[in-house]
Amino acid sequence: MAVAVEGRRRRPRRPGKSRTPYVLIAPAVVAMLGFLVYPMASVLYYSLQQYNVSKPWEDGFAGLANFQTLLNDPLFWQSLGFSGKWVLVEVTLQLLFGLALALIVNETFIGRAVSRALVFSPWAVSGVLTTGIWILLYNPTTGVFRYLADLGVGSYDIAPLADPNTVFTAAVVAELWRGVPFFAILLLADLQTINNDLYEAAAVDGASRIRRFLHITLPHLKDAIILSTLLRAVWEFNNVDLLYTLTGGGPAHQTTTLPLYVAAKAVQSHDFGYGSALTTAAFLILTFFSIAYLRLSKFGART
C-alpha cells in the first residue's frame, strides 16, 4: 500500500474556469451529500431531540437529556467496553496472522498461486455466511468437536456457542477466519514493493533473517500496518453482521457491541432520539481514537 503522496504528479491540466470537472464530479457529490452528509447531520440533530416513534406525543427538543441518559446507562458502558475488547483482540490477532501469512505467501514455492487464492478466499464471504458455516462447525451434533470426540479427542459435550465461558472465543475465531485475509492481502501488496536489493545487501553483510525482518521489512511495512489496523479497527467496531447472527449480542448482552445496541434501540424500542445520541457518541469516540492513533503512531513519518 503506497502511502507516500509525492508531489511529482503533473498538475491537472486546464485549471480555472472550466465547468467540466464540476459536471463530472456532481453525481458523486450529490449522492454523498444526500445519503451520507445529510444523514450524519440529522443524527446530530436527532440526538438533541426526544424522538420516539412509539411515543410521538413526547417528541420535541430535549437539549442534552439524551446524553445525560447515556452517561447513566450501564448498557452503554458495557457495550462500549465490549466493543473495545472485541476490536483490540480481533485487530491484534488478525494483524499477527495476516502478517505471518503475507510473509509466507510472498516466498517462492511450488503451489504459491493456488495457496494465495485459497487462503485469501474467506475475505469474500459475508458475515452472515460466516455465521452459517461456523454454526455448523460449532454445533455439538453436527460440528467438528463431535467427530474429534469420535477419534478420542475432546468430549461430546463441547458446545462453544452455548457456554458463556467460550462464546467470546468462539466468536473471535469465526471472525478471525474471514478477517485474516484482509491483512494478508494488504500486507502482501506492500511487501511486493520492497526493493529486493536491500535484502541481498543485508544478506551479503551477514544479517540474519530475523534482523532483516526487523530492519528492512518491518520499517517498510510500518505505514501500511498503521493504516490497515486503523481501517480494520473502525470496520470491526462498526460491523454487526457476524455478532448479530452468531450470538445476537447475547448471552445476557455479553457480546453486544455499541452498534448492536444502537440497532436494538432503534429497531426494537423505536427510540430514535436516544439511538442518535448513542450514534453521535460512537462517532466522536471513533474519530478521537483514530486521530490519537495516527498521531501517536507517527503515521507517515520517515523512519
Next chain:
Amino acid sequence: MTTTLPRAQLPLPVRTPPQKGRGGPHRVSRWQIYLPLGLYLLFTLVPFYWMLVFAFRPRGSDSLLPWPITFDNFATVWTGMGFGMFFQNSLLVGVASLISTTVIALSGGYALARYAFKGRQLFLVAMLCTQFIPGAMMLIPLFEIFRTLGLVNSLWALVIAETVFQLPLSLILISGFIRNIPIELEQAAWVDGCSRLRAFFAIVLPMLRPALVAVGSFAFIHSWNNFLFALMFVSEQEKFTLPVGLAFTIGEFSVDFGALAAGGVVAAVPVVLVFAVIQRYLVQGMSAGAVKG
C-alpha cells in the same frame, strides 16, 4: 484476462515478486513454508468443506464425504424456501450497485485526477472522513430518507445505500489509476483532433480495465454480502436478499442444517467465483493506487 495491457497502468516500482535469496545461504527451507501454510489452509478450508458436505450429503447421513451425492437440499432451499427469489434480488442489487458505483466513480475519478478545481481538496478530505461513518449508525436517518422517498421495501434503496458507501474507496482507487496513466497519451489524441471525451473512451478507458475490475467487483461483493441495510430497509419476503434469507434460516427454532448449508453454498458461489477471477488484481490494485488520496 488483461495481461496484454501496457505497463503504464501498473504504477509504482517493480511489481515482480522478490526472489528472496533463492539458492543463497539464507533461503527459507521447505518445511518452514509448507508446515504453517498447511496448518493455515486447514483452518481456512475445513469450514468451507463442512458446508459442502452438509449441502451435498443425504439427510441423516453421518458421513464426512458428500456421498451418495444429492441435490435435495438445493431443491428445498431454491424453491421451497425462496432462495431462488433471494438469489435474483441479490443479483439485481449487486449488478445495479456495480454499474452505478463504477460509472459515478469513473466520472468523478477523472475529474479528481485530471483537473484542478475549487473544492477538490475539501472533497478529498470529506471522502477520507466518510471512512469513519458507521453503516449501522446511519440506519435511522437513512430509513427516514427512504421513507420520504417512498423507497422502503424497494431494492433500489439497497442499491443507493450500497453505491454511496462504496463510492469513496472507488473514487480514490480510480483517480489513483488515472493519475498513473501518462497524460501525454491523451494529449497526443487531442492533437490529432480527438475530443476530450473520445480520447477518454479510446485511450484512458481501455487502460483502466484492472481498476474497473477491482472497483466493480468490490461493489458487487459488498452489496451481495450486505446484511444490515437489506434487513432494515426491506421487510417483504419477496424482496429479501440472500444474507437476509440465510439469517432467517439460521434463526429458525430448529435449524435445518442441510438447508442452511445449501443456502450457504448458493450465497457463496457467485462471490467466490468473482473472487477467484479478481484476487490477482486485488493485491496489484492495492499496492498500486489504493491509499494515495
